[in-house]
Amino acid sequence: MSLSGRPNTVRLVFLGAARVGKSALIRRFLHDSFEHKYTRTVEELHVLEYDPAGSGKMRLEILDTSGSYSFPAMRELSIRHSDAFALVYAVDDPGSLEEVKRLRDEILRLRGGKSAPITVVGSKADLKDTEGRVLLAADVMATVENEWDADFVEASARTGVNTVGVFRALLQQVNLPHRVSPAAWRRRDTLPRRAVKKRPPLKKNNSCVLS
Amino acid sequence: MDAAERKQAVLSVAFRYLDTYRELLQEEGERSNSFPKELYLCAVQELSRYPELVEDVLKLQRWTEILHCPSDEEKESRKKQVRPLFRHFRRIDACLQPREAFRGSDEIFCRVYTPDHSYVTIRSRLSCRVGEILALVREKLQYSEDQPVLPGNLILVAVTSAGEKAVFRPSDEAVFTTLGVNTHLFTCEPSELDSLLPLPEEIHWTPGDSKLHDMSAEEVANQLVAFDWELFSCVHEVEFVCYVFHGEQSRWRPLNLELVLQRCSEVQHWVATEILQCQSLPKRVQLLRKFIKIAALCKQQQDLLSFLAVVLGLDNPAVSRLRLTWEGLPGKFRKQFQQFESVADPSRNHKSYRDLITSLRPPLIPFTPLLLKDLTFLHESCKTFHGELVNFEKMVSPFTFTMDTETSPSHLQTKAYVRQLQVIDNQNLLFDMSCKLEPKDT
Numbered sequence: 001m002s003l004s005g006r007p008n009t010v011r012l013v014f015l016g017a018a019r020v021g022k023s024a025l026i027r028r029f030l031h032d033s034f035e036h037k038y039t040r041t042v043e044e045l046h047v048l049e050y051d052p053a054g055s056g057k058m059r060l061e062i063l064d065t066s067g068s069y070s071f072p073a074m075r076e077l078s079i080r081h082s083d084a085f086a087l088v089y090a091v092d093d094p095g096s097l098e099e100v101k102r103l104r105d106e107i108l109r110l111r112g113g114k115s116a117p118i119t120v121v122g123s124k125a126d127l128k129d130t131e132g133r134v135l136l137a138a139d140v141m142a143t144v145e146n147e148w149d150a151d152f153v154e155a156s157a158r159t160g161v162n163t164v165g166v167f168r169a170l171l172q173q174v175n176l177p178h179r180v181s182p183a184a185w186r187r188r189d190t191l192p193r194r195a196v197k198k199r200p201p202l203k204k205n206n207s208c209v210l211s
Numbered sequence: 212m213d214a215a216e217r218k219q220a221v222l223s224v225a226f227r228y229l230d231t232y233r234e235l236l237q238e239e240g241e242r243s244n245s246f247p248k249e250l251y252l253c254a255v256q257e258l259s260r261y262p263e264l265v266e267d268v269l270k271l272q273r274w275t276e277i278l279h280c281p282s283d284e285e286k287e288s289r290k291k292q293v294r295p296l297f298r299h300f301r302r303i304d305a306c307l308q309p310r311e312a313f314r315g316s317d318e319i320f321c322r323v324y325t326p327d328h329s330y331v332t333i334r335s336r337l338s339c340r341v342g343e344i345l346a347l348v349r350e351k352l353q354y355s356e357d358q359p360v361l362p363g364n365l366i367l368v369a370v371t372s373a374g375e376k377a378v379f380r381p382s383d384e385a386v387f388t389t390l391g392v393n394t395h396l397f398t399c400e401p402s403e404l405d406s407l408l409p410l411p412e413e414i415h416w417t418p419g420d421s422k423l424h425d426m427s428a429e430e431v432a433n434q435l436v437a438f439d440w441e442l443f444s445c446v447h448e449v450e451f452v453c454y455v456f457h458g459e460q461s462r463w464r465p466l467n468l469e470l471v472l473q474r475c476s477e478v479q480h481w482v483a484t485e486i487l488q489c490q491s492l493p494k495r496v497q498l499l500r501k502f503i504k505i506a507a508l509c510k511q512q513q514d515l516l517s518f519l520a521v522v523l524g525l526d527n528p529a530v531s532r533l534r535l536t537w538e539g540l541p542g543k544f545r546k547q548f549q550q551f552e553s554v555a556d557p558s559r560n561h562k563s564y565r566d567l568i569t570s571l572r573p574p575l576i577p578f579t580p581l582l583l584k585d586l587t588f589l590h591e592s593c594k595t596f597h598g599e600l601v602n603f604e605k606m607v608s609p610f611t612f613t614m615d616t617e618t619s620p621s622h623l624q625t626k627a628y629v630r631q632l633q634v635i636d637n638q639n640l641l642f643d644m645s646c647k648l649e650p651k652d653t
Contacts, residue, residue, distance in 0.1 A: 042333070044330065044351070
């Protein structure tokens with residue numbers, strides 16, 4: 001199952017332009033916290049060990065990459081050694097969506113026709129049109145799901161909305177039970193209802209409602 | 212010698228010092244300027260009594276200017292560089308570009324691992340103190356409010372592939388270049404030290420499928436020599452002095468010299484790794500021949516660093532015990548290798564190596580570990596010294612190695628291969644591999 005070449009290990013990699021919120025999504029998921037100050041990431045690997053169904057320990061690796069520094073060779077290596085890809089863009093930055101397209105092409109090229117489990121993530125989903133959002137979920141979703149045959153989710157690390165959905169989508173793509181239980185997962189039940197109502201997780205089956 | 216001449220002699224020594232250290236002093240900024248400034252002020256006072264010093268005083272004045280404000284251009288070019296050090300980012304994008312000397316102020320990226328083998332990558336100056344590294348790591352690690360105990364008491368540890376650990380002191384400086392080939396930096400709390408495990412071996416190619424089989428000995432040797440020249444010309448003369456004389460207190464760390472030493476050990480382990488990864492006996496014999504040929508070519512091109520590193524690699528007990536492999540070697544090669552081994556023979560204070568060196572005409576690349584040993588000996592046995600310490604010109608004359616400009620794909624492939632050797636440096640593992648290839652009884 002694992003492409004990283006090690007048994008019982010699954011590696012998810014987050015790729016995308018600078019400042020779209022890759023690290024913030026991961027931090028929200030792992031530690032349920034949000035840091036307003038921006039720091040450039042170089043490369044970080046987070047490890048979670050969990051036992052999905054009492055069937056033995058799994059090692060889940062989450063690789064956070066750099067959008068600001070360009071290391072083509074490093075990126076190539078991370079693409080070759082990952083099992084699922086989160087391509088992150090920010091809903092207020094059309095350029096970052098272009099970068100997602102470019103990354104997808106690179107992944108497909110490097111995987112040489114092998115299927116590439118890609119989840120496209122629209123980050124900063126809490127932004128409203130008046131706050132700078134320029135990319136509408138429905139438009140991107142149509143492209144991603146119909147043309148690319150990839151998964152699509154929107155999420156916000158600031159409010160915490162649907163960050164779990166990002167990881168659920170990634171883990172489903174590698175056929176793993178998604179009951180990982182770091183901070184954000186535990187938090188789900190205590191999420192303020194208001195927030196949930198305001199911006200429900202984007203899943204395909206309610207996409208019409210949203211547009 | 213009259214007074215004026217004596218003063219001139221002193222000044223000429225000072226100029227020599229300034230010339231040699233120029234780049235390093237410039238980099239230090241203000242602090243380094245106090246010496247020429249003071250000297251200048253003293254000399255100006257003497258000027259009325261010794262008018263013949265005027266030339267020297269003017270020269271000294273120029274020096275204070277040079278050190279006062281390095282040209283903006285120079286500053287600019289220094290600032291922007293962030294360079295992944297090859298040890299920590301094995302596949303750096305720039306591996307095909309010529310090497311430039313590292314300075315303490317250069318910024319590098321470096322991975323620091325935690326006990327569960329997750330990691331953060333920090334950006335720091337090469338000369339950074341361990342305390343500063345730990346502060347950067349701590350900042351990266353403490354993300355959440357619900358983390359009850361902030362990791363306050365972290366230590367920085369170098370863990371070799373065999374699991375040996377060395378804990379750094381917070382005051383240690385410039386640790387990156389001192390790490391061994393497959394040694395990684397870890398951070399943990401002191402209580403976790405015993406539980407640190409080395410990273411799994413990072414060999415990405417399948418055994419017996421080495422690219423080396425498709426490369427000619429000539430190509431590989433040429434690239435080895437070219438790279439050694441690059442690395443060696445990055446070493447500032449002062450680094451030798453710092454390495455030997457000042458130890459830890461030295462003002463400048465011998466960064467580039469340490470990288471040369473690292474390379475020497477990397478090549479040794481590369482040779483052993485390649486041979487022991489090769490499963491088929493006939494192919495292994497082929498490989499052995501190839502390495503002996505590579506050694507011969509390095510010697511011919513006066514690169515004694517790679518020459519001896521290859522020879523010592525073949526002398527690794529895990530390789531030399533492969534009786535069947537060595538027996539498959541034609542007599543001619545065996546004889547040649549015995550000759551090579553004798554050069555590495557330390558008896559009579561490395562006489563045969565020294566004989567070889569004296570028989571060669573510079574430029575040459577010396578076997579650096581031995582050079583350092585000699586310097587240390589010199590340092591410890593002589594209270595004073597006369598004349599030049601190292602006749603450096605003999606080692607590195609202003610010779611610029613002319614790289615062949617051929618750029619065929621296979622040439623580039625060899626170049627990339629040679630510059631990022633994949634090696635196993637865990638001697639126990641190498642020995643296990645050796646015993647699997649040729650069990651003890653055969």
